[in-house]
Amino acid sequence: MKEIIIEIDFNSDEAIYMQLRNQIIMGIAVAEIQEGDSLPSVRKLSEKIGVNMHTVNKAYSVLKQEGFIKLDRRKGAVIAVSTDKLEALADMKKQLRLILARGCCRNITRNEVHELVDEIFQEYQAE
Amino acid sequence: MKEIIIEIDFNSDEAIYMQLRNQIIMGIAVAEIQEGDSLPSVRKLSEKIGVNMHTVNKAYSVLKQEGFIKLDRRKGAVIAVSTDKLEALADMKKQLRLILARGCCRNITRNEVHELVDEIFQEYQAE
């Protein structure tokens, strides 16, 4: 089991539990953590990164609600990604609409977005 | 000058001023509002959609800060999109990282993302 590297920016305007959630999702994407792996317990992780237990618990609850982990009393928080692709595609499209609108206003082209997508996918699909 | 259509969902967990900001950005992207057009005054718009003046003012301030409008005492809030493409590309990449990570976990492929991007660009680039 690998060690998960979490970096919290306490000066960020982004909530700590959201930073946690996002970094864990990206950790799954780059296969730093894999299906079936366990995350540290809320108490261990909270102590490690210097935040309150409830803050970590909230991040885990969101991840559970969004279908990235399952909470097991025996194994703790286990990576278990739901595979509802249709819902995931719908979610992604909704989020892309705003981001692409912002880019479109700045004259970012369709091809430039495609290039960005390819660059990021290269980071993620590296096994 | 066209009438801008704003729909606020008061039951949404998204802040009203953010809904406003996002809808105005998307309005610019679909060319519903164009460079040089004026947005309604903060008081007019607040009355129209039934929110407080300060809420609209906050949305306009964010749009100004992000380089989508300029506030002029004569013409009000005028669409004036900054054209710092490099910064826009960097911003977009940062935001795409999280969204694509979420999709990558759900086994969404590179090509599926490209298709989504093309679909959305078709909505936006319609002149």
Place this chain on the structure above:
DNA sequence: GCATCTGTTATATGATTGGTGTAACAAATA
């Protein structure tokens, strides 16, 4: 059995944010 660790829940507190309300000011407009 016993101590420990787990997720979970409950309650409380302080700081920050979101939204509203009222009011006032200077500049621009009609």
Place this chain on the structure above:
DNA sequence: TATTTGTTACACCAATCATATAACAGATGC
């Protein structure tokens, strides 16, 4: 002159974020 504009300054209430302390039941290790 009267009105409208963006802007600013207060104040208020509700919700959220993060913290703190505490307790509970189930699982684990000795």
